[in-house]
Amino acid sequence: MSQQAVTPQSQDFSAWYNDVVYKADLVSPSPVRGCLIIKPYGYEIWEGIRAGLDKRFKATGHQNAYFPLFIPESYLKREAEHVEGFSPELAVVTIAGGKELEEPLVVRPTSETIIGEAFSQWIQSYRDLPLLINQWANVVRWELRTRPFLRTAEFLWQEGHTAHATEAEAEAETLQMLDAYADFAMTEAAIPVVKGRKSDIEKFAGALRTYTIEAMMGDKKALQSGTSHNLGQNFAKAFNIKYLSRENVEEFCWTTSWGMSTRMIGGIIMTHGDDKGLRLPPRLAPIQVVAIPIYKNEDERTAVLDTVHRLVKELRGAGLRVHIDDREDTPGFKFNDWEMRGVPIRLEVGPKDVQNNKAVLARRDIPGKDGKQFISQDGIVAQVNDLLNAIHDNMLAQATTFREANTHDIRTYDEFKALAEKGGWARVWWSGSNEDERKVKEETGATLRCYPLDQPGGAGTCFYTGKPADRVAIFSKAY
RNA sequence: CGGGGUAUAGCGCAGUUGGUAGCGCGCUGUGUUUGGGACGCAGAGGUCCCCAGUUCGAGUCUGGGUACCCCGACCA
Numbered sequence: 001m002s003q004q005a006v007t008p009q010s011q012d013f014s015a016w017y018n019d020v021v022y023k024a025d026l027v028s029p030s031p032v033r034g035c036l037i038i039k040p041y042g043y044e045i046w047e048g049i050r051a052g053l054d055k056r057f058k059a060t061g062h063q064n065a066y067f068p069l070f071i072p073e074s075y076l077k078r079e080a081e082h083v084e085g086f087s088p089e090l091a092v093v094t095i096a097g098g099k100e101l102e103e104p105l106v107v108r109p110t111s112e113t114i115i116g117e118a119f120s121q122w123i124q125s126y127r128d129l130p131l132l133i134n135q136w137a138n139v140v141r142w143e144l145r146t147r148p149f150l151r152t153a154e155f156l157w158q159e160g161h162t163a164h165a166t167e168a169e170a171e172a173e174t175l176q177m178l179d180a181y182a183d184f185a186m187t188e189a190a191i192p193v194v195k196g197r198k199s200d201i202e203k204f205a206g207a208l209r210t211y212t213i214e215a216m217m218g219d220k221k222a223l224q225s226g227t228s229h230n231l232g233q234n235f236a237k238a239f240n241i242k243y244l245s246r247e248n249v250e251e252f253c254w255t256t257s258w259g260m261s262t263r264m265i266g267g268i269i270m271t272h273g274d275d276k277g278l279r280l281p282p283r284l285a286p287i288q289v290v291a292i293p294i295y296k297n298e299d300e301r302t303a304v305l306d307t308v309h310r311l312v313k314e315l316r317g318a319g320l321r322v323h324i325d326d327r328e329d330t331p332g333f334k335f336n337d338w339e340m341r342g343v344p345i346r347l348e349v350g351p352k353d354v355q356n357n358k359a360v361l362a363r364r365d366i367p368g369k370d371g372k373q374f375i376s377q378d379g380i381v382a383q384v385n386d387l388l389n390a391i392h393d394n395m396l397a398q399a400t401t402f403r404e405a406n407t408h409d410i411r412t413y414d415e416f417k418a419l420a421e422k423g424g425w426a427r428v429w430w431s432g433s434n435e436d437e438r439k440v441k442e443e444t445g446a447t448l449r450c451y452p453l454d455q456p457g458g459a460g461t462c463f464y465t466g467k468p469a470d471r472v473a474i475f476s477k478a479y
Numbered sequence: 480c481g482g483g484g485u486a487u488a489g490c491g492c493a494g495u496u497g498g499u500a501g502c503g504c505g506c507u508g509u510g511u512u513u514g515g516g517a518c519g520c521a522g523a524g525g526u527c528c529c530c531a532g533u534u535c536g537a538g539u540c541u542g543g544g545u546a547c548c549c550c551g552a553c554c555a
Contacts, residue, residue, distance in 0.1 A: 141555080332516050332517085333513095
């Protein structure tokens with residue numbers, strides 16, 4: 001047994017990430033470059049994300065629909081910025097059924113165009129608005145450099161697409177969905193995020209304004225974890241999405257789109273993981289409690305398993321996701337194995353516990369003895385529920401503390417460069433131009449992650465240009 | 480697309496001056512173990528990336544091809 005451990009984060013964060021992704025049994029290598037086989041344990045995390053988001057979409061009046069994977073190439077070309085932004089990474093089908101196609105079909109990189117075309121048919125009147133649609137789908141972007149979950153040639157996501165009568169309504173929708181993402185991230189994934197607006201350079205191809213939630217990973221880099229775009233009337237004009245107003249005037253709609261992807265799984269791994277492997281937030285963990293029976297002989301085994309089954313039945317009855325590990329390996333092996341896989345709570349039951357009506361709960365977020373407690377078998381459901389909530393709160397608190405400790409108010413470019421070298425977020429007054437922003441990126445590798453919605457107010461001096469600035473931005477290296 | 484590298488068992492790798500393929504992990508069976516990564520014994524598992532060439536003989540040498548990985552530019 002020597003290959004169980006992962007590369008320590010401090011030694012090589014990137015190698016650590018890859019080790020965890022494979023050893024925690026989330027993915028399997030794909031025969032196709034840049035793609036990924038998501039194994040059941042990894043896919044169940046996605047199912048949890050999906051459930052958490054879908055609930056929020058439905059609660060805000062959205063309905064799911066499904067649009068085709070293939071998009072006529074000409075659609076992409078109708079919005080100039082959009083095609084320019086995506087064309088380098090498109091996969092295009094030119095032959096089908098053994099024949100060259102009249103018009104090549106693009107494998108969707110995102111669906112604004114094909115959905116825009118459909119919306120133009122569906123919407124006639126102001127009475128048809130707002131139109132609130134979401135789609136769960138796979139999309140393809142032929143990226144040159146890929147990493148499991150964070151950037152893959154094909155990935156799973158949801159993309160919301162809505163149409164509204166006024167700019168104000170579209171903006172409200174855009175911000176509402178940003179809030180939904182932020183709430184999901186914190187409430188379910190225990191990831192603290194900063195809500196903000198993207199700079200012109202970083203915004204979505206074809207959008208008026210792009211909003212983002214940014215999270216800090218364990219290596220202090222930023223991960224854009226969800227985006228919400230106010231598309232203005234750009235796509236409405238490109239796809240002729242018009243309605244007749246109450247005043248009997250033909251108007252273009254205002255549209256939005258917003259998405260969160262399997263990248264979020266990478267965010268969870270890199271926000272919470274440690275040198276023992278994955279740490280899954282309790283509300284998304286496919287297995288919330290793993291029960292490990294401990295025994296020395298056949299008699300003990302029978303008695304212990306009897307108790308385990310009784311406790312697990314109780315827990316499952318309360319809706320908890322519980323797994324019994326009855327493999328023949330040693331307890332020590334199992335402890336490490338499930339720590340690698342990030343299960344929040346381990347339930348140990350041994351012969352002594354059977355006799356004393358006790359059990360051991362060990363929490364993943366607190367290593368070693370400190371995280372272990374003896375509990376009474378009576379009222380186990382409440383005790384486990386409380387502990388799951390405590391673990392969630394602790395993980396969110398830990399990640400928040402880490403982010404705050406590594407976010408610095410920077411005043412000069414020298415300080416900025418030093419921080420970019422060392423790692424961390426720079427919170428700065430900023431009044432630079434697009435050109436300045438590109439230069440900063442070129443010189444330091446750090447990009448303008450967002451203008452946080454939560455602004456300090458007042459005015460300051462831009463760290464780069466030295467000119468007066470009326471807003472702060474966060475810069476960081478990012479995934 | 481530029482620069483570098485790799486290709487041998489499921490995974491990670493070794494393979495000497497060219498002589499007919501091995502190690503660790505994993506896997507199967509079995510016995511002893513089991514409250515923090517157990518061990519013994521017995522097994523299974525190979526198109527040495529592909530094509531051509533040199534040679535009595537190629538995992539090893541030569542030429543060509545393919546795939547993948549790493550570093551840059553592009554990116555949810």
